[in-house]
Amino acid sequence: MSKSALDKDLKRVSGLEVATHDLGRKLSAPGIALVFLLAATLWASHVVTDIQSGYLVVIAAVIAGYMALNVGANDVANNMGPAVGAKAVTMLGALFIAAIFEAAGALLAGGDVVNTLARDIVAPGTHLDDMTFVLVMMSALLAAALWINIATYIGAPVSTTHAVVGGIVGSAIAAAGLYAVTWQNIAMIAASWVISPVLGGLFAALALALVHVTITGRIDKISSARLWVPIFVAAMAAIFSMYLATKGLSRVWKPENWMVVLIGIGFGALGWIIAMPLIRRRSLTIENRTKHVASLFRVPLIVAAALMSFGHGANDVSNAIGPLAAIVDRLGAHADHATVGIPFWVMAIGAVGIALGLALFGPRLIRTVGEQITKLNEIRAFCVALSAAVTVLAASALGMPVSSTHIAIGGIFGVGFLREYWQRQVLEFSAVPRHARHVDPETLNATPEEALARSRKQEGRRLVRRRHILSIAAAWIVTVPAAGALSALVYVVLNLVMR
Structure with missing residues (x-):
């Protein structure tokens, strides 16, 4: 055999090995997910022996596990995406941190809003027998999971809460008609499509403007950072402590408003005391440049992302296991409880499923949120995280429905558009842009109008992808x-098959 023929054969073998390896990597994630769903099936089969129609609970448990995987794959990206996009933490580190804090939030403080999923959407007085109720919840859960799976595949971050709400609406209409739905609450949810991103964008832009005025816009950035970064850390500690006290830990502890304020003041002071010496020591080793000053926000950003993951796990785990918990409660107790009790095994399926979904399928959405909308650094990502907590607190105080997903995405757009505005102000009112590395030689030789038009077009594309x-x-x-239509279709099919 000639040497050239041998080289060709070796290349073919090498290419086959690479293709086999890539195929194995692509199949490993679905394989692990299937193992998890099988484990959920076995666990549910073991614990429902004392529940009437236990096979329905087992089926619902598998669907809930599938939904939890999708919640982890899609929703968690909004918490960790900015930190990864800012290069404050690696993708592996983000997955590790988020998986731990999401699971901890779900297990320790999750499930407080489970009882609201059906009761806030299904109109009072609507009678659903046990089987119909179970089919409505199963259809809603499966339809929401399928829709989120599709959204994750195409790279679109969506609200898992809205998906579950849409699923319940669709199956309830299919089961009992249009009057089975409380349309006023649906209208409030629709309003949050505008309220959430607008508030998130405004608060994030305001936070970035404050950082610019107090630190990055000053001549002596390091001295300003020594004074103001601990203050921003204190604000973060205060806001997140109040956020967790009111939202993340509401299942285990519901403090009064005055206690929440005291908690915020106490943790804010503690954050300032801890940050002062650390920031001062770190500032001695950096240069007087925005890039170096931004590194002072790295640790606060990681802490904020972790706390957001904990709060998300505590609140949004109900999107995965809420309908399952309602089914278990209905079939096990046959009582109209004011709240729905949540067995540990149900919470565990949600917690483990979210963590696995994040680890197996989350990186794609994390990159979309953190890297493909606008360029982030530690300061901008910190402002986005801070905005999310502030918006949730403000909306809760005012009784407005908001989506954490929409808030985070709105915050990212907010900091991006603010930076574009600043760029345009520099071009309009300065003879020479502040950063020489952004100057286009063709712009220097063009008329002012041509330079402005060209720069606006280029900077608009570069800063925010429209x-x-x-x-x-x-x-x-x-x-x-979409979730509603899919849920109605699933209900019709399940009603024909399981009745």
């Missing part, structure tokens, strides 16, 4: 009706 606005907004708007 195409993501339309695709993400479309996914948000379509989520409720």
Whole structure:
């Protein structure tokens, strides 16, 4: 055999090995997910022996596990995406941190809002027998999971809460008609499509403007950072402590408003005391440049992302296991409880499923949120995380429905558009841009009008990718009706098969 023929054969073998390896990697994630669903099936089969129609609970447990995987794959990206996009933490580190804190939040403080899923949507007085109720919940859960799976595949971050709401609406209408739905609450949810991203964007832009005025816009950035970074850390500690006291830990502890304020003041002071010496020591080793000063926000950003993951796990685990818990409660107790009790095994399926979904399928959405909308650094990502907590607190105080997913995405767009505005102000009112590395030689030889038009076009593309606005907004708007239509179809099929 000639040497050239041998080289060709070796290349073919090498290519086959690479292709086999890539195929194995692509199949490993679904394989692990299937093992998890099998384990959920066996566990549910073991614990429902004393429940009437236990096979229905087992089926619901598998669907809930599938939903939990999708919640982890899609929703968690909003918490960790900015930190990864800012290069504050690696993808592996983000997955590790988020998986731990999501699971901890779900197990320790999750499930407080489970009882609201059905009762806030299904109109009072609507009678659903046990079988119909179970089929409505199963259809809603399966339809929401399928829709989120599709959204994750196309790279669109959507609200898992809205998907579940849409699913319940669709199956309830299919089971009992249009009057079975409390349409006022659905209208409030639809209003949150606008309220959530707008508030998130405004608060994030305001936070970034404050950092610019107090630190990055000053000549002596290091001295300003020594004074103001601990203050921003204190604000973060205060806001997140109040956020966790009111939202993340509401299942185990519901403090009064005055106690929440005291908690915020106490943790804010503690954050300032801890940050002062650390920031001062770190500032001695950096240069007087925005890039170096931004590194002072790295640790606070990671802490904020972890706390957001804990709060998300505590609140949004109900999207995965809420309908399952309602089914277990209905078939096990046959009582109209004010709240739905949640067995540990149900919480465990949700917690483990979210962590696994994040680890197996989350990186794609994390990159979309953190890298493909606008360029982030530690400061901008910190402002996004801070905005999310502030918006949730403000909306809760005012009684407005908001989506954490929409808030985070709105915050990212907010800091991006603010930076574009600053760029345009520099071009309009300065003879020479502040950063020489952004100067286009062709712009220098053009008329002022041509330079302004060219720079606006180039900077607009570079700072915020417009195409993501339309695709993400479309996914948000379509989520409720799409999940509803799919849920109605699933209900019809299940009603024919299981009756």
